[in-house]
Amino acid sequence: MIAFNAPPLSLTEAAALCVVAVVAGAVNSVAGGGTLLTFPALLWFGTASLVANATNTVAMFLGTAGSIVSYRRQIAAIRPWLLRLLPASALGGWLGGVLLTRTSEQLFTTLVPFLILFATLVFIGQGAVRRLAGISDDAPLHPQRRVLWLAMLMQFLVSVYGGYFGAGIGILMLASLGFSGLRDLHAIIAAKNVLAGVINLVAAIWFIASGLIDWPRAAVLTVGTLCGYFIGAHYAQRVPQAWVRRAVVIIGLGIAAVQFWRQFLTVAH
Numbered sequence: 001m002i003a004f005n006a007p008p009l010s011l012t013e014a015a016a017l018c019v020v021a022v023v024a025g026a027v028n029s030v031a032g033g034g035t036l037l038t039f040p041a042l043l044w045f046g047t048a049s050l051v052a053n054a055t056n057t058v059a060m061f062l063g064t065a066g067s068i069v070s071y072r073r074q075i076a077a078i079r080p081w082l083l084r085l086l087p088a089s090a091l092g093g094w095l096g097g098v099l100l101t102r103t104s105e106q107l108f109t110t111l112v113p114f115l116i117l118f119a120t121l122v123f124i125g126q127g128a129v130r131r132l133a134g135i136s137d138d139a140p141l142h143p144q145r146r147v148l149w150l151a152m153l154m155q156f157l158v159s160v161y162g163g164y165f166g167a168g169i170g171i172l173m174l175a176s177l178g179f180s181g182l183r184d185l186h187a188i189i190a191a192k193n194v195l196a197g198v199i200n201l202v203a204a205i206w207f208i209a210s211g212l213i214d215w216p217r218a219a220v221l222t223v224g225t226l227c228g229y230f231i232g233a234h235y236a237q238r239v240p241q242a243w244v245r246r247a248v249v250i251i252g253l254g255i256a257a258v259q260f261w262r263q264f265l266t267v268a269h
Contacts, residue, residue: 006051009216013045017217018224021059025228027247034228035060035167036119036252038221040259047214049109053100054207055214057166059221061200074190082191084148085177086198088156093199096163097206113259119167120252151177155195162196163203170196 020041024034035056042052075082100108155173162169173192207213 006214006217007046009220014216014220017041017045017220021221021224022228022231025225025230026232028225028229028232034225036116036255038225039167040116040255042217043112043259047217048105049112050100050103050105051212051214053108053165054204054210054212055218056221057200057207058204058213059218059225060166061197061204062218062222062225074187075194078187078191081148082194085152085155085191085195088152089159089195089198090202092156092159093163093202094206096160096165096199097203098163099160100164100203101206101210101212110263113256113263115165116167116252116259117256119165120249120256122172124249159195159199162199163206166200166203169199 017038020037024037026034027037028034038059039052039056042056043049047055103111155177158169158172161172170192173195177188177191177195
């Protein structure tokens with residue numbers, strides 16, 4: 001078990017984290033990318049990067065679990081493919097979690113701006129990923145069993161990244177699931193939600209067992225994310241998704257730039 005000293009959770013920090021989590025939950029329900037908000041928020045208030053990543057994983061899993069229920073009808077139709085992709089997701093998520101706990105605080109802090117930048121660039125390129133995967137709103141389900149092994153390999157790699165960091169895995173899975181033969185948009189979203197839930201669950205269990213969770217902050221983020229998800233799900237059709245996407249991109253690039261600048265100042269001194 002890893003020992004860490006978490007700073008006390010002040011009322012100001014709790015309120016700020018809750019607000020950020022509400023926004024992140026709403027963003028996830030509309031466009032995805034909420035982790036790009038909650039993870040840096042934890043860093044901003046002084047949470048160690050390893051603990052912040054692990055705590056955020058637990059909070060995002062608990063806070064967005066309701067999204068799976070929303071697509072329960074689509075889940076029944078894609079159960080055969082989920083059964084094939086779930087083992088790869090669980091194994092990859094566990095391996096990613098193990099890699100995180102084997103990474104030093106200094107190394108992970110160095111990697112943070114690169115990971116945030118990568119996740120933001122993936123978010124920017126999600127339209128191209130969707131076109132590459134051949135995903136459209138009206139295309140039927142035509143599973144391609146011959147290339148299912150490739151989808152399983154891609155899902156495993158995405159899951160390793162998801163267990164290690166997490167931001168952007170939903171977008172990355174669009175490409176992975178496209179190779180499984182899924183073409184219906186609702187089926188894609190349902191599969192993505194289930195598989196992402198498994199990745200986060202396995203990683204969260206490992207992080208909990210490793211003693212990396214800051215439970216007071218995880219509780220605040222969970223409550224905020226739950227509220228944000230239900231708010232976003234209710235008003236999703238009224239919010240221009242282009243605005244949300246632009247905001248996430250600007251925030252993600254800005255956070256990456258700040259983290260790179262902090263590292264430059266640290267090296268300079």
